[in-house]
Amino acid sequence: MDEFRCTEPVxxxxxxPxxxxxxxxxxxRSATAVVIESRGYRPEDGASAAFEFLLPGRFWLPPGSRLTWRGTTYDVAAVKPCRDLDGTIRALRCTVC
Known part of the structure; x- marks a missing residue:
């Protein structure tokens, strides 16, 4: 995915199931991500998070999964797909708690 640079290993x-x-x-699975710092509670995500992770790829990461970044393990609370104009999933935006 050339649109953004994933620099953080996770x-x-x-x-x-x-x-x-x-x-x-x-x-x-190992991956690289873009880490986005977010502050405060957003009702649409259902979680209060300090970070969000943008993960490129066409896989699905269900809520309840875990993500480890810089030695800290986070629970994935919400996942939103980022789609191309044709509807193809290009990345996942994961809110963690």
């Missing part, structure tokens, strides 16, 4: 733990041996399953 580790994603993508929530998988179902349980394995009674435990929640995650798929781990």
């Amino acid at each position: 580790t994603l733990r993508i929530l998988q 179902g349980l394995a041996d009674g435990e929640v399953r995650y798929e781990e």
Whole structure:
């Protein structure tokens, strides 16, 4: 994706459906992101967050997944797709708490 520069390495733990041996399953993936500092509570996101992460790609990151950045693990509270004019998902905007 050439429209923006992703400079921050993050580790994603993508929530998988179902349980394995009674435990929640995650798929781990490395990625790079643009980190956006946001302040305050926004009712449309349903979470109060200090950071939002813009992740390029065509994958989906369900709420409940985890994101680790600079040694701190955040829970993904809300995800909004960023679409191209033809409707293709180009990136995800993730609000964390």
